[in-house]
Amino acid sequence: PLPQIRGDVLFDDIIFEYEPGRQALKNITINVQAGQSIALVGHTGSGKSTIINLLCRFYDPVHGSVKIDGIDIRDVTIESLRSQVGIVLQDTFIFSGSIRDNIRYGRLNATDAEVVEAAKAVHAHDFIMSLPDGYDTQVEERGSILSMGERQLLSFARALLADPRILILDEATASIDTETELKIQEALKSLLQGRTSFMIAHRLSTIRNADDIVVLDHGVIVEQGTHEQL
Numbered sequence: 001p002l003p004q005i006r007g008d009v010l011f012d013d014i015i016f017e018y019e020p021g022r023q024a025l026k027n028i029t030i031n032v033q034a035g036q037s038i039a040l041v042g043h044t045g046s047g048k049s050t051i052i053n054l055l056c057r058f059y060d061p062v063h064g065s066v067k068i069d070g071i072d073i074r075d076v077t078i079e080s081l082r083s084q085v086g087i088v089l090q091d092t093f094i095f096s097g098s099i100r101d102n103i104r105y106g107r108l109n110a111t112d113a114e115v116v117e118a119a120k121a122v123h124a125h126d127f128i129m130s131l132p133d134g135y136d137t138q139v140e141e142r143g144s145i146l147s148m149g150e151r152q153l154l155s156f157a158r159a160l161l162a163d164p165r166i167l168i169l170d171e172a173t174a175s176i177d178t179e180t181e182l183k184i185q186e187a188l189k190s191l192l193q194g195r196t197s198f199m200i201a202h203r204l205s206t207i208r209n210a211d212d213i214v215v216l217d218h219g220v221i222v223e224q225g226t227h228e229q230l
C-alpha cells in the first residue's frame with residue numbers, strides 16, 4: 001500500500017493505446033512536485049482524459065510508468081490508490097438525499113461539524129443556509145433546485161472532506177455567471193491548497209492560476225510552462 005504520501009507524480013515516458021497500433025499518448029513525460037497544480041489543455045481527442053485514466057489506473061500504459069512518490073502505481077492496491085487520488089467530475093454527481101449526505105459522501109464517517117467546516121471552506125455554507133431546510137434540504141439527482149455553480153461548490157466540499165493528496169478536476173464547461181465564477185475560483189483555491197492537482201481546465205481563470213500548463217495535441221505534449229511563459 002501507499003504510505004502517507006507527499007504527492008509527487010511522475011508520468012515517465014508513457015505510451016498508451018486503446019486499440020493496438022493507434023497511440024493515444026506518445027512518449028508523455030510529466031513531472032509534478034507535490035502541491036503543484038497542472039492544467040491539461042488541448043483539443044478534443046488530444047489525450048487529456050487518457051492521462052487522467054492512467055493516473056486512476058482505469059488503464060495501464062503500454063510503455064513507461066506512472067509513479068507517485070517514486071512508487072509505480074501498479075505496485076500498490078487499487079484501494080490505497082483511490083484513497084489518495086480524488087476526482088471531481090464535470091457532471092457533478094448529486095444523489096437524492098440531503099445536502100449534508102451529499103457532502104458527507106466524501107468521507108462517510110465525517111461529523112456534522114466537519115461537513116459544515118468543509119462547506120465553509122469552499123464558500124458553500126451561505127447558499128446552503130439560504131435553502132429552506134439548510135443542510136437537511138433534500139435534493140434530487142435531476143431537476144435539482146441547485147444551479148450548476150452550486151452543484152460544483154457541493155462537489156468541492158465533498159472532495160475537501162475526502163482530503164486526498166492528489167486531486168483530479170474535470171472542470172465543467174457549462175457557462176456560469178461572473179459572480180458564481182469568482183466564487184468557484186475562490187473555492188478552488190481552498191480545495192487545491194496543499195494538494196497535487198490535475199485539472200482538465202476549460203476556464204481561462206483556472207488555466208491562469210495553474211503552476212504548470214501542459215498543452216496536448218494528438219497524444220503529444222506540444223507546449224508546457226506557466227501562463228506567462230506560454
Ligand code: ATP
Nearest residue numbers: 018019024042043044045046047048049050051216
Ligand atoms: P475531450 O476534450 O473531447 O474530452 P480528450 O483530450 O480528453 O478529449 P481523450 O479522451 O483522452 O481526449 O482521447 C484521446 C484519443 O483516444 C482520441 O483519439 C480518442 O478517440 C481515443 N479514445 C479515447 N477513449 C477511447 C476508448 N475508450 N476507446 C478507444 N479510443 C479511445
Ligand code: MG
Nearest residue numbers: 048049050200
Ligand atoms: Mg476528455
